[in-house]
Amino acid sequence: MLATRSLSIALAGRTLVENLALELNPGECWAVLGRNGSGKSSLLLAMAGLRRPSAGRVELQGRPIDAWPRRELAQRIGILLQDEPADYWGNTLDYVLLGRYPRSRTAYSEDPAAKGEAMALLEEVDLAGHAAQPYRTLSGGERQRARLAQAFMQDPECLLLDEPLQHLDLKHQLDVMRALARRAAGGRAVLMALHEPTMAARLCDRAVLLYDSGRVLHGRITEMLTQDNLELLYQCRLEPTGGPDAQVFVPR
């Protein structure tokens, strides 16, 4: 559905991704792993049509992403950005309802169905008690969950997430990963940049590894998350623990 064709991304004269061909399909859950500055965010931005690649292109349903009208694209691709200004003055429920904008001419609604849906999403991310609280007064982790609820409200066919687990405690990390896995199981395509190979191994079925100098590996998660691959990726020694079914890599 969402495919990169000979995609190359360079930033400030440095090649981050070279000649990448991958295809994201409904029902798949992908993890993008790499060191800081390896190009995870740049890849997600290019796939969302928010940055031009240095070469190649991104296609959605066989059509170049630039050729899609903005609004139609927003109904099909949603992105959770790594950073977002906390300038929004409204309450948390209204913040989540902004996710409806691609489908509704006004983002807010007196429509009880939309409000009900937003409340259910706040419940899902454990923020039901904060619906009336101003968004800007939420804590970092609460804000992150509100942003996820907004992305779920948008409900695009492809959901791209840049570090969805940042600022989250362990319980909420697991809740969010499960919520994302549910969406993939429900036929959405999910791709997320992560720093937790263990979480990726548990809940994703495919992975993209971004090495230095633009080299990219991608494939089934079990084939990607090997000790050799991860040691080369993170450039540190790792110790596998936890057995073959639930492998965990701990830095040595």
Place this chain on the structure above:
Amino acid sequence: MNRRALAWLILLAVPASLAVAVWHGSVDIPAARLLAALSGGGESIDREIVWGLRAPRALAAFACGALLALAGTLLQALLRNPLADPFLLGVSGGAAAGALTAMLIGATLALQHLFAFAGAAFAAASVFAFSIRPSGWNAYRVILAGVALSAGFGAVVSLLLALAPAAQVHGMLFWLLGDLSGATDPLPAVLALGVAAVVAQSQATQLDLLALGEDKARSLGVAVMAVQSITFGCAALATMAAVLLGGSIGFIGLVTPHLLRLMGVHDHRALLPLSVAAGGSLLALADAVARSIPAPVELPVGIVTALVGVPALLFLLARTR
């Protein structure tokens, strides 16, 4: 207070403030004579004061305040900066430099207004040209270009004041202090207000989405560059219309959106029209005070808006979390 009740209260302030502005002035007209004059009867002197002087003046003050508050709300959303103020665009400096140049060369009043308009339009167009790049819009460039142009125009204005004969300096002060004493024809400002308010309203939800950042807004389907350009155009039009009518009246543009936000109005579908209503009412009342309190001397209304606006904002800030 319930938001709907607050909205009604602010909307009701519009006819109330206009009524106060028509009723009060340097000449005391009792209520019965005022009503008679308003309905077209009574003494001809009353009719002349009410319809010939006070009604146009009240309308001019309302339009001027509404334009400034609208421009302030739009610029604060566009630049995502709570300190944005209509005069950030260098429009008032450009208008003053244009008008003062015209005065110095002895141009007619109509030509002075034309020069003021040209100066204001030049300032807004320059800020726009410096801010927009093929890659997109940059809020910092708007602020920097606006500050630089304002400083440049300030120097030009000082130079013109230094060169001007002493007799002309008093007339020139109008452009530097906000003053509505020369505002006898509010029609152009009312028309500009109508256009700017309608166009701005069409961008209301998109402005809420801009608060999430440009990339996020774009990913939700907002045509970011178009929204920013339309918003800038509306703010520039509103500021120019206000400056040409009343000079640089401070605080209304900066404070009105904050007053409303601190009272819980945040989404632009409500914030924009309520800014128009509240800004207009505040300036109509401030102008009534400027005309009445020290009668028969008239204070420049900019002094009243600053004296009322600053403590009001500080009070609301103090009681907000």
